[in-house]
Amino acid sequence: MNWFFNMLRTSIGKKWMMALTGLGFVLFLCIHLIGNLTLYAGKDLFLSYVAHLHALDPLIRVAEIGLLFFAAVHVATGLTLFWQNWQARPVGYQMKKSGGGRTIGSRTMPYTGLVILGFVMVHLLQFHFIDHDPQAAVFQAMTDTFAFLPYIFFYTAAVIVVAVHISHGFWSLFQTLGANHPKYMPAIKGLGIIFSLLAAVGFGCIPVYVYVRFII
Ligand code: HEM
Numbered sequence: 001m002n003w004f005f006n007m008l009r010t011s012i013g014k015k016w017m018m019a020l021t022g023l024g025f026v027l028f029l030c031i032h033l034i035g036n037l038t039l040y041a042g043k044d045l046f047l048s049y050v051a052h053l054h055a056l057d058p059l060i061r062v063a064e065i066g067l068l069f070f071a072a073v074h075v076a077t078g079l080t081l082f083w084q085n086w087q088a089r090p091v092g093y094q095m096k097k098s099g100g101g102r103t104i105g106s107r108t109m110p111y112t113g114l115v116i117l118g119f120v121m122v123h124l125l126q127f128h129f130i131d132h133d134p135q136a137a138v139f140q141a142m143t144d145t146f147a148f149l150p151y152i153f154f155y156t157a158a159v160i161v162v163a164v165h166i167s168h169g170f171w172s173l174f175q176t177l178g179a180n181h182p183k184y185m186p187a188i189k190g191l192g193i194i195f196s197l198l199a200a201v202g203f204g205c206i207p208v209y210v211y212v213r214f215i216i
Pocket residue numbers: 032036050053060064067116120123124127128138142155159162203204206207
């Protein structure tokens with residue numbers, strides 16, 4: 001276990017930790033988005049998706065523990081890198097805000113990350129830490145949540161923040177893992193933008209859709 005903590009002390013080790021855990025979240029978000037998209041096909045398909053998900057229960061528990069571990073490593077390492085960069089920041093002259101190819105996504109990573117952490121906590125309290133028996137309770141939790149208009153704005157704003165975070169995190173993780181060849185990078189950056197747009201539109205429209213289709 002010592003090698004693990006020694007590696008975490010180096011900045012390249014920290015970047016790798018951010019990249020690997022970030023990749024785990026990208027995979028999780030793909031699966032989560034596909035599952036949630038069943039809502040657009042109606043309540044029955046969504047309930048069947050929830051039932052199939054819960055039928056995988058022992059596996060789901062392992063995945064949840066994995067996600068929690070990834071989240072702890074990602075947040076702790078991200079905060080450490082942020083603190084180290086802040087301490088090493090150049091003082092005495094103004095840096096051009098968009099200099100060096102910096103984007104909104106790259107400049108706001110620590111802040112969007114913290115907003116996502118707050119969002120996920122609220123989200124888990126509303127949809128995960130509930131009594132899932134009967135399984136229709138998950139659907140009920142969703143309609144109860146989105147019947148309250150401020151939550152529609154909260155969820156839509158949160159997924160836009162998620163999209164901004166991914167717009168930088170996606171290509172950055174591939175760069176850290178070594179895929180920074182000039183030939184492939186434009187394609188990876190394009191894929192990152194497509195994925196963040198899909199996440200923003202796919203997740204972001206769900207609260208409005210639930211409200212229009214199942215509440216009013
Ligand atoms: C409007 C968008 C979203 C909706 C409607 C939604 C819906 C849900 C539902 C229904 C569950 C419970 C699944 C179950 O236990 O059966 C869930 C769990 C979860 N969601 Fe979301 N979600 C959304 C966006 C997100 C986003 C953007 C993230 C991450 C940044 C996220 C992270 C999670 C996590 C970590 C869980 C716990 C996984 C588990 O139950 O094992 N969700 N979500």
